[in-house]
Amino acid sequence: MKPTAKQVAHAAGVSLAAVSRAFTPGAPLDAAKRKRILAAAESLGYISPARRTANAIAAGTITLVAGDLLNPFYPTVLDTLARQLQASDRQLLVYTMAANADVDAIIPQILAARPSAIIVTSTFLTSNMARACRQHQIKVVLLNRIQRDARINAVACDNYQGGRDIGRRLLERGYRKIGFIGGVANTSTHAERARGFQDILAEAGRSIHVRAAGDFNYHDAYAAGMAVLSGGDPPDALFCCNDIMALAVMDAARERGLRIPDDLAVAGFDDIPMAGWNAYRLTTIRQPVERMVQEALNLIDDPTIKPSDDGVTRTLPGTLMARKSA
Amino acid sequence: MKPTAKQVAHAAGVSLAAVSRAFTPGAPLDAAKRKRILAAAESLGYISPARRTANAIAAGTITLVAGDLLNPFYPTVLDTLARQLQASDRQLLVYTMAANADVDAIIPQILAARPSAIIVTSTFLTSNMARACRQHQIKVVLLNRIQRDARINAVACDNYQGGRDIGRRLLERGYRKIGFIGGVANTSTHAERARGFQDILAEAGRSIHVRAAGDFNYHDAYAAGMAVLSGGDPPDALFCCNDIMALAVMDAARERGLRIPDDLAVAGFDDIPMAGWNAYRLTTIRQPVERMVQEALNLIDDPTIKPSDDGVTRTLPGTLMARKSA
DNA sequence: ATAAGAACTGAAAAATTTTCACACACGGTC
DNA sequence: GACCGTGTGTGAAAATTTTTCAGTTCTTAT
Structure with missing residues (x-):
């Protein structure tokens, strides 16, 4: 049998009117009493008509x-x-x-x-x-x-497989000093892409040449790219954990006078619309x-x-x- | 006095129950009758409780x-x-x-x-x-x-003023053959920006050197840019009606080997995040x-x-x- | 201290929803 | 063609909920 307001009123030790008011926002009712009524209603499984229509809408x-x-x-x-x-x-x-x-x-x-x-x-x-x-x-x-x-x-x-696909591509194209620009460390997108990438490099007897963190945004990735490219023994390829960072790294590389992909290869992940633009023509993984x-x-x-x-x-x-x- | 369901029932010539059902989606009620009831309710200004809570949520x-x-x-x-x-x-x-x-x-x-x-x-x-x-x-x-x-x-x-500001900037920098890449013709953003731009050029005794339409998107603007730059007597500056089109035009210009801003100046409108990126450094109007x-x-x-x-x-x-x- | 008024309350009235029993149309079966 | 189920639509009445009303208590301003 469907629980009624009367039963709730009895359980909470209040009048029937109070139960109705408890479910009406703005109705005058002592806060503690309302809370007691709501708790009683909850335990009995009572749903007021107002709540019912609200639920239907939601x-x-x-x-x-x-x-x-x-x-x-x-x-x-x-x-x-x-x-x-x-x-x-x-x-x-x-x-x-x-x-x-x-x-x-x-x-x-x-x-x-x-x-x-x-x-x-x-x-x-x-x-x-x-x-x-x-x-x-x-x-x-x-x-x-x-x-x-x-x-x-x-x-x-499949971020893991995507990381592998990018890694394989870079290996196949003959790049030797392959680096990685990460996103936010404790995210699954970062971790899985990094793992796939690292695995396939390892299978080819390689390891990641250099790493930096770009925090998944343009600004930080630009800085990271600059830092990595300015260091001694810079990479000849960089896999960036998402496209925005890849675009930033390409901009940084060009700023330093590097030609892409001759001096530096860049790959991303996502395939955002801009990845296909002529300014970038970014190799990336398209997410479905x-x-x-x-x-x-x-x-x-x-x-x-x-x-x-x-x-x-x-x-x-x-x-x-x-x-x-x- | 607040109108009640009873009055609606009387006005529509139906039972009270029918009125209630008319406001309950899924309740069994002849479609024509429901319509009649709803019309009667409307004219009397009756609002059912269900409708009332729905309104409160909305x-x-x-x-x-x-x-x-x-x-x-x-x-x-x-x-x-x-x-x-x-x-x-x-x-x-x-x-x-x-x-x-x-x-x-x-x-x-x-x-x-x-x-x-x-x-x-x-x-x-x-x-x-x-x-x-x-x-x-x-x-x-x-x-x-x-x-x-x-x-x-x-x-x-203020799109008109923005169009003027861009025009003045291009004039001040000494560009002579100033072109315009429009968006979708019958929009206020297109029309106002174009009007402001045209007005200030006219005040300086100039007119728009060449026009093309880029439809507010990258793809069409790229094509428009290519067309304009490939024509005889190409422009030395282009005002694009929004930033995305400006970026496309810059890409097109570079594709043709033009240096920016030396061979071609490009200006946009909006100041999207990418406008500030190093690949573009686009002069534009920031919308507040x-x-x-x-x-x-x-x-x-x-x-x-x-x-x-x-x-x-x-x-x-x-x-x-x-x-x-x- | 005291009046004014605001908030809270349950009983009862008013309003609405739901149940119930029945009418009626429809599609298949003998 | 008569004879069932079956499902939809209906109003009266029952059940349920909301609102009003009048009284109480508790605050706040004078």
């Missing part, structure tokens, strides 16, 4: 927590997601988060909207947030991120954005996957885009 | 209809808007639209969410949509667009995105501006970013 809503929109890869993801959701008549709520922002601060805001699912492309998902979402029965899918420990669904490009988004929605729509389950991880293959830069 | 929601997210200017806007809304505890719904998509097709989708306001950065707002929003008492603000005829609020950079977004929200929050009013237009000054390219 059911057609998916929240995207986007990280760095300045990296053109993410607008592409956003665009693709928006289109696919429009096609299935759902709505897209967007939150953005500065790289160093306090994620936990916006959790209540996000949860207040009670979306049916959350897609996260920002760098970090705290375990706090993961727990909160599980509790509220909201599905979470990480996109372009993997966090195996956190028992969370994830969709990503369309399919990644599709797969994220599949995970969300799959009723056999419950928010409380351990995470499912889907990995999709990238494509080597062999252009002029490497 | 009141904290603002919808962004974004156009071309591939132009990095718009992610910047989106990012700024998202941040400002998060700060004021509101939510951001995002729709994207291909440049040539049928705007009217998503109107019902957007309206179904009944947001408190809509911000539009996409190229076109049809009069259909304007009318629908006025009818539903939803405020609309165009951002980076002006459409004076449509009686719609708008916030934009932060203030534009702020102003758009001011228009939305200003209770003296009603959705039914004629539009208010706010213009904010841009800043000339003098870099190496011109």
Whole structure:
């Protein structure tokens, strides 16, 4: 039998009216009493009509927590997601988060909207947030991120294989002093790409000639590129962990008068639109954005996957885009 | 006195239960009868409790209809808007639209969410949509667009003055054969920038040496640049109606072996992040995105501006970013 | 100290949603 | 063609929730 407000009122030891008020924002009610009523309602499984309609509305809503929109890869993801959701008549709520922002601060805001699912492309998902979402029965899918420990669904490009593909390309083209410009160290995108890259070099009896960190952004990567190219014994090829950094490194190399790819080969990862521009013609790995988004929605729509389950991880293959830069 | 369901039932000649069902999606009710009830409710001004909570939720929601997210200017806007809304505890719904998509097709989708306001950065707002929003008492603000005829609020950079500033800069630097690469002809951004540019040239007794259209995107602008530079009597300076096109033109110029700014000066408009990169160092007009977004929200929050009013237009000054390219 | 008023409350009234029993149309079966 | 299920649509009545009302308590300004 469906629990009623009357039962909640009895359980909380208040009047029926108070229960109704507890669910009406702005209604005059002692805060402590409201809390008691809400707790009683929760334990009985009571859902007020207002909450029910709110849930119905939110059911057609998916929240995207986007990280760095300045990296053109993410607008592409956003665009693709928006289109696919429009096609299935759902709505897209967007939150953005500065790289160093306090994620936990916006959790209540996000949860207040009670979306049916959350897609996260920002760098970090705290375990706090993961727990909160599980509790509220909201599905979470990480996109372009993997966090195996956190028992969370994830969709990503095969970053390991991509790292290998780039490495093989550089080896095949005869480069000898192959360096690596990393992103943010404790991200799966950085770690997996680096691992694949390192593995294939090792298999060929090589090791990474020089390393530096570019923090996934243009500015830091430019500085890193400059530093690496100015050192003694500079590399003749650099694999940058994403495209933005690769473009920065190319700019730095040209600034130093190096010809690409003759003096220095540069490869990236993502295949953002600019990678194909004539100023760069960057060799990179194309992430299958369309399919990644599709797969994220599949995970969300799959009723056999419950928010409380351990995470499912889907990995999709990238494509080597062999252009002029490497 | 607040109208009740009973009155609606009487007016529509149906039972009270039917009125309730009319407002419950999925409830079994003859479509024609539901329509009759809804019409009666509308004319009496009756709002069902479900609709009322839905409205309350939507009141904290603002919808962004974004156009071309591939132009990095718009992610910047989106990012700024998202941040400002998060700060004021509101939510951001995002729709994207291909440049040539049928705007009217998503109107019902957007309206179904009944947001408190809509911000539009996409190229076109049809009069259909304007009318629908006025009818539903939803405020609309165009951002980076002006459409004076449509009686719609708008916030934009001072495109006319920006066009003048660029023109003056090119004249001051002594360029003689000054050309213009336009965007999409019937947009206010194109028209105003072109007009300012043309006016200042005219004041100096000059006219535009050569014109071409780049459609606001990289690909077409690259082709336009190539065409213009390959013609007889090529220009020694080009003002491109936005930054993406300017970057394309620079790439095209380099492809033809031209040095920038010696053989060809290039100027843009927007100041997207890439304009400052070392590969380009583009002279351009910085749009005051932060203030534009702020102003758009001011228009939305200003209770003296009603959705039914004629539009208010706010213009904010841009800043000339003098870099190496011109 | 005291009046004014704001916040909180339960009982009861009002309003709305849901249940229930029934009517009716439709498609297949004998 | 008569005879079932089956599913949809319906109003009356029951169940449920929201709102009003009147009274209480607690603060705040004078």
